[in-house]
Amino acid sequence: MIDAKAEIVGNVWKIVVREGDQVGPGDPLIVLETMKMEIPVHAPAHGHVSRILVAEGQIVQEGDPVVEIDDTVGA
Amino acid sequence: MPHVSDDHVTTQTSSGRTRLDERRRARFARVEPRGARVHTARERAELLMDEGTFVEFTPLRAAQPGAGSGVVTGWGLVDGRPVVVASHDAAIASGAIGAVMAEAICRAQRFAIDRGFPIVFVNDSGGARVPDGILALHGCGEIFALNVEAQDRIPQISVILGPCAGAAAYSPALTDWTIMVKGHGHMFLTGPDVVRAATGEDATADEIGGSGMHTRVSGVAHLEVETEVEALQSVRHLLSYLPSHVDGELPVTGPVPVNPISAEALSTVVPEKASVVFDMHDVIDGVLDNGARLELMPEYAGSVLTVFGRIEGRPVGVVANQPAVRGGILDSQNSVKIARFVEFCGRFGIPIITLVDVPGFLPGTVEEGRGIITHGAKVLKAYAQARKSLRLTVVVRKAYGGAYIAMGSTSLGADAAWAWSNAEIAVMGPGGAVGLLHRRELAAAEDPAALRERLAAEYRENVARPYVAAEAGIIEDVIHPEETRDRLVAAMRVLEHR
Numbered sequence: 001m002i003d004a005k006a007e008i009v010g011n012v013w014k015i016v017v018r019e020g021d022q023v024g025p026g027d028p029l030i031v032l033e034t035m036k037m038e039i040p041v042h043a044p045a046h047g048h049v050s051r052i053l054v055a056e057g058q059i060v061q062e063g064d065p066v067v068e069i070d071d072t073v074g075a
Numbered sequence: 076m077p078h079v080s081d082d083h084v085t086t087q088t089s090s091g092r093t094r095l096d097e098r099r100r101a102r103f104a105r106v107e108p109r110g111a112r113v114h115t116a117r118e119r120a121e122l123l124m125d126e127g128t129f130v131e132f133t134p135l136r137a138a139q140p141g142a143g144s145g146v147v148t149g150w151g152l153v154d155g156r157p158v159v160v161a162s163h164d165a166a167i168a169s170g171a172i173g174a175v176m177a178e179a180i181c182r183a184q185r186f187a188i189d190r191g192f193p194i195v196f197v198n199d200s201g202g203a204r205v206p207d208g209i210l211a212l213h214g215c216g217e218i219f220a221l222n223v224e225a226q227d228r229i230p231q232i233s234v235i236l237g238p239c240a241g242a243a244a245y246s247p248a249l250t251d252w253t254i255m256v257k258g259h260g261h262m263f264l265t266g267p268d269v270v271r272a273a274t275g276e277d278a279t280a281d282e283i284g285g286s287g288m289h290t291r292v293s294g295v296a297h298l299e300v301e302t303e304v305e306a307l308q309s310v311r312h313l314l315s316y317l318p319s320h321v322d323g324e325l326p327v328t329g330p331v332p333v334n335p336i337s338a339e340a341l342s343t344v345v346p347e348k349a350s351v352v353f354d355m356h357d358v359i360d361g362v363l364d365n366g367a368r369l370e371l372m373p374e375y376a377g378s379v380l381t382v383f384g385r386i387e388g389r390p391v392g393v394v395a396n397q398p399a400v401r402g403g404i405l406d407s408q409n410s411v412k413i414a415r416f417v418e419f420c421g422r423f424g425i426p427i428i429t430l431v432d433v434p435g436f437l438p439g440t441v442e443e444g445r446g447i448i449t450h451g452a453k454v455l456k457a458y459a460q461a462r463k464s465l466r467l468t469v470v471v472r473k474a475y476g477g478a479y480i481a482m483g484s485t486s487l488g489a490d491a492a493w494a495w496s497n498a499e500i501a502v503m504g505p506g507g508a509v510g511l512l513h514r515r516e517l518a519a520a521e522d523p524a525a526l527r528e529r530l531a532a533e534y535r536e537n538v539a540r541p542y543v544a545a546e547a548g549i550i551e552d553v554i555h556p557e558e559t560r561d562r563l564v565a566a567m568r569v570l571e572h573r
Contacts, residue, residue, distance in 0.1 A: 008401045009439055035434040036504050037402030038350045062441060 001072075002044050003053075003065035010034030012058045017067070021049045029067045032060065047071035102135055106166035111259040112199070112237060113303050116147040116164035119197050119236065123160055123307045124151030132186075136179060145176040145204075148183040150192065153314050156326070159187035162197035165237055172243055173204030177214020184221040191320035193230040195310055196250065202241030215242040222249035230317045230423065234306045235260035235286075235296065244284075251419055252313060252371065253296040254306050255286035262289060262296065290374050294412065297371045312369055316383040316390040318423050325425065325570075330387040333560055334365040341556040345432070347497060349473050349504070352398040355380055358430055358471055359393055362386075362560050371416065376409035378402070381416040386428070387564050392420035392464075394483065395430035398472075404437045405454075405478050407445040414453035417483075421461025426567060429483030432472040434504070436481075451481060458487040467566055468492040469559055470541065470550070473499045484549075491551040491566050493559070494541035500550070501539040505531035508538070 013033035017023060028040035029049070050070040054060060108115055114122060121129045129151035136144045145167040150159045161180045163170035172180075187194040203211040225231050226249070233247035235255040239262045247253045247262065255262070263284030270276050270283060282288065289296035300306045318325050341361035346353055359368075363384040370382045377400035382393040394413055396403035405413075420427045436442070436451055458466065458481070467490060468483040479500060485492045494500060501508065509530040510517070520526040544550045554562060 008404070008437070009441065033350075035402055035404055035437065036350055036506055037398070037404075037434050038352065039402045040352070 001050065002047070002069045004029050004041050004044055004067040004069060006032060006041055006060040006062060006064045006066050008032065008034055008039060009062050010039060010060060012054045012056050012060060012066070013038060015052060015054075015056055016040075017049050017052070019049050019052060023047065023049060023069065030054065041066055043067075043069060045069060045071045098135060109165065110237075112165065115166065116162040116170075116197070116199070119303065119307065120147050120149060120151070120160045120162040122304060123195060123197070123310060124153060124158070125155065128152040129160075132183060133179065136175065144179045145170055145173065145200075146179050148179050150183075150186070153311050154326075156314070156319055157190070157192045158314065159183050159190075159192050159194040160197065161194070163199040163237075163243075165199045168201075168204055170200035170237070170243075171202060171204035172200055172211055172215055172218075173207040174210035174214050176204070177211070177218055181214070181217050181221055184218065184225060188221065188225050188228050191229060191323065193232070193314060193317065193319055194225065196231070196233045196246060197307075198233055198235050198239040198243060198247060199237030200240070200243040201238055202243050212242065215245075218246055219249055222246055226251075226422075227321065229320045230314070232310050232313060234310060235262055236303050236306060237261075238266070238280075240264070240266055240284075248295065252298070253289075254298040254300060254309050254313075255289060255296045256303060256306050257286045257299055257301055260286050260306075290372070292375075294372065294375045294408065297375075299374070309369075312367070313383070315367075316369065316385075316392075316425070318425075321423055323423075325390050327390075328385065328388040331364040331366050331385070333362065334360055337361040337365075338557065338560070341559065345472050345495070345497070345556070349499065352402060354399045355395045355397045355403070355430060355432065359384070359395060361556075362428075362430075362469075362563065363391070363393070364388065372412055376406075376412045378404055378406070379409040379413055381412060383425075386426075386560070386567055389426065389567060389570065391426045391428050392416060393428045393430065396433045396482065398432055402434055403432055404434055405451065405481065406437045406442055407447050407450040410447070410450040410454050410481075413481075414450075414457040417454070417457035417461055421457065421464050424463040426465040426467065426570070427458075427461060427483065428563065429466070429468040429489070431468060431470040431474045431479075431482040433474055433478040433482055435475050435478045451477065454481045455487060458483055458489070462488065465567060465570060466490050467563055469563075470494040470498045470500060471556070472497065473504070475499070475504050476502055486549070492549075493552050493554045493562055494544065494550050495556050495559075496541070496553050498541045498553075499535060499539035500541050500544045501534075505534045505539060508534055 010032035014031040017029050023043040027043045030041050032039045047069040051068040054066045131149040147162045161183045231250035233250045233253045244262045261280045261284045286299040290299040337360035344357045368384045380395040483489050517523045541553050
């Protein structure tokens, strides 16, 4: 399991993926809104989305895990 | 006086020749490099220089019978320009710095400072040489003092090709740029064993001071490369943008046109919607000469870019916000990164091109706690002090508040600034400004969201558009993206008439 983490404090503006989705490194998972900027959180590795740890509108801090990626299958 | 026969003279000479030849053989015997090392200290010095140009200082100098000073020092040419080198010899007492080694390094530093030649330190040292005691520490201190003296005179570059531990680690920190080789370059005050004994922390050498840690987390090193040869080539590449000393001429090459595809794309690179991110590298490629770039600290504090490149063959230092990373905000870490780069360019009169798209300084408890005020002020100081450099600034999208001032504004002394026609320059963004200026109106409105949107659009057009700044003379002109390079080229022409 690998966590995708928020790089910056902000609120969760949009969740792009759903649990079970296949993702690759660099794919946007969620979009944070901070300083009027839409800042995507990218997948750190190949795998599928095993858990989304935040809800839209929620405030996250820098370093908070936001999406859990299962990188053990088909990696 | 007895008669000296010809035979006798011949014998004396040949024994002298033999002794010298033996000394040289002993001194220059190739000691197979240990561990992951590929080249000896002398080979590293030779590889740095143009072929056949390396001249060694005092090659027979010995710390004590049988042991060398532990460093190869000398000078040579890099692309035809003189450069001094001090290359630690890990084959002698693990490259540890003793009294004689320190003296040899100081002599090379003095030579570089007095002549006005850049100096390169090839580091591969376990630290101070313990048997030399306080003499070793004194020698290290003298090296540091000369590192500081050299800052006002010549470029200093450090490469880390092995351990660089203890006292040895401070010298690179006093030089301008540090390049580390992945896997076998390590910098730390104390290695894993001492750390374990002192605090109980169990950590590997890579975790304490590997290139990954120093180029991504600590910011102690500025470039990570794969091999020894690549490290030395990176030094040559870096030197190609720098004058030999603070009063030296910039190394100008033949002009190379911009990449036509990048130039063509320039007008569509920046999304119109101010909240959508893009890669600022695309703007850099659409403005600079096609070809060589050297990005320093590419993996550290990535929401700003610091890049050496060329415009019409002249070296420039580019500072740019990077919206693709953390929205391009300014924070404590990247403020230090900008300040260091601008200060360096300013010291050596390298033109500074600043490309601006910045939402502001990141507010909140975390950044205030990191001392954003102190670190942000370093950016202001660096720009204001870089009077020797031609400072040219282009606002490609938004420049709000304190971040507008910090990013190479004419307010701080930039020679000229331009804004693209869609840019916004204002005390704050439309959203925030409308909330502040029209609080009561918004509270009383039937449809506050619609009113807010209308007022924000009005603010954007009437207040934030760059014409206000242009009419006040705070920026030079409002331009189309595709005009950017021509404006910079024309402004840089003043450099021909200094």
